[in-house]
Amino acid sequence: MAHKAPSHPTACLALADGTLFYGRGFGATGETVAELCFNTAMTGYQEIMTDPSYAGQVVTFTFPHIGNTGVTPEDDETGDPVAEGMVVKWDPTEPSNWRSVDTLSNWLASRGRIAVGGIDTRRLTRAIRQQGAPHVALAHDPEGNFDIEALVAKARAFAGLEGLDLAKDVTCAQSYHWNEMRWAWPDGYPTQDAPKHKVVAVDFGAKRNILRCLASAGCDVTVLPATATAEEVLAHNPDGVFLSNGPGDPAATGEYAVPMIKGVLEADLPVFGICLGHQMLALALGAKTVKMNHGHHGANHPVKDHDTGKVEITSMNHGFAVDAQTLPKGVVESHVSLFDGSNCGIRLADKPVFSVQHHPEASPGPQDSFYLFEKFAANMAARAN
Numbered sequence: 001m002a003h004k005a006p007s008h009p010t011a012c013l014a015l016a017d018g019t020l021f022y023g024r025g026f027g028a029t030g031e032t033v034a035e036l037c038f039n040t041a042m043t044g045y046q047e048i049m050t051d052p053s054y055a056g057q058v059v060t061f062t063f064p065h066i067g068n069t070g071v072t073p074e075d076d077e078t079g080d081p082v083a084e085g086m087v088v089k090w091d092p093t094e095p096s097n098w099r100s101v102d103t104l105s106n107w108l109a110s111r112g113r114i115a116v117g118g119i120d121t122r123r124l125t126r127a128i129r130q131q132g133a134p135h136v137a138l139a140h141d142p143e144g145n146f147d148i149e150a151l152v153a154k155a156r157a158f159a160g161l162e163g164l165d166l167a168k169d170v171t172c173a174q175s176y177h178w179n180e181m182r183w184a185w186p187d188g189y190p191t192q193d194a195p196k197h198k199v200v201a202v203d204f205g206a207k208r209n210i211l212r213c214l215a216s217a218g219c220d221v222t223v224l225p226a227t228a229t230a231e232e233v234l235a236h237n238p239d240g241v242f243l244s245n246g247p248g249d250p251a252a253t254g255e256y257a258v259p260m261i262k263g264v265l266e267a268d269l270p271v272f273g274i275c276l277g278h279q280m281l282a283l284a285l286g287a288k289t290v291k292m293n294h295g296h297h298g299a300n301h302p303v304k305d306h307d308t309g310k311v312e313i314t315s316m317n318h319g320f321a322v323d324a325q326t327l328p329k330g331v332v333e334s335h336v337s338l339f340d341g342s343n344c345g346i347r348l349a350d351k352p353v354f355s356v357q358h359h360p361e362a363s364p365g366p367q368d369s370f371y372l373f374e375k376f377a378a379n380m381a382a383r384a385n
């Protein structure tokens with residue numbers, strides 16, 4: 001049944017349980033179906049929308065000042081927005097400020113991404129917390145004609161992210177070389193030294209700032225597609241191997257990544273993984289991953305480093321987690337979330353192999369965890385000596 005929604009809204013967000021949110025549509029018109037998560041970051045909406053880890057998800061931004069800085073190409077974490085859609089409290093008719101090269105709405109429209117403004121994101125976030133990341137259909141129609149029953153049926157029919165391998169959709173088509181460094185520097189960077197460490201980074205949906213951080217820590221980076229085998233990785237004769245972030249279910253992605261990681265571990269090289277890379281390293285070591293209720297998405301998550309006792313405020317974006325109870329002997333839980341005690345890092349007790357669930361490259365977020373890139377570089381330096 002097609003009918004006009006009340007007070008002429010131009011976008012509708014339908015949750016699989018039938019809950020409806022109406023607002024002002026912006027960006028592209030049409031419909032999309034996805035999992036819904038909320039992100040609490042106060043800045044960096046463009047970095048979030050272009051983070052390949054958000055494939056298959058619509059993002060609700062809890063912070064009200066969204067859209068106010070427009071968009072600029074230097075904030076892209078990959079070529080285009082990857083998140084399926086955007087839900088905000090912000091009124092999209094407000095102008096963007098001086099910094100922008102384009103408005104958020106034009107940018108989303110030209111890249112086929114649907115957004116809705118004027119939503120009560122607090123109420124929506126409560127629903128996400130209560131239901132666990134809901135399946136949703138998001139529709140934008142300038143005429144305000146919505147077939148509500150069909151939208152709810154589409155949200156219900158969405159199979160969800162569990163069991164879904166999305167890394168092979170967002171990975172690079174071919175290998176490439178990366179040497180661009182960070183634009184914002186922690187003390188002592190950039191280093192003018194020539195790159196010291198040959199690193200192969202396996203791209204499961206890598207954010208550009210991870211590659212910049214590796215380059216800034218002295219790495220000469222060759223990026224390989226997600227489905228690279230151990231032989232292909234080792235053929236580059238790397239000093240260390242990096243496993244990137246990425247979208248979807250680690251258990252599904254692990255089908256090809258786990259054998260590759262096992263082969264790399266046998267070669268006894270320093271290894272560093274972030275987020276999906278962390279989860280897949282844990283799978284390769286024999287642990288299990290689980291789907292979280294509503295995950296961690298934000299730029300303000302406290303994480304404790306068990307080795308130093310220090311607390312880092314971190315950037316996070318994950319809906320799955322490593323089950324620390326399943327870590328085999330010899331694998332140490334190095335970091336833990338102070339929000340809910342979930343696993344945030346592992347390391348091998350006797351080898352330079354480690355990974356973290358959070359995002360030390362930030363973009364957006366704090367830079368407390370940059371030391372992990374230096375640790376990876378130090379592991380490669382120690383091996384060379």
Ligand SMILES: NC(=O)CC[C@H](N)C(=O)O
Nearest residue numbers: 245246275276318319320
């Ligand atoms: N940022 C990431 O790498 C996300 C990892 C994984 N897709 C998850 O949601 O948990």
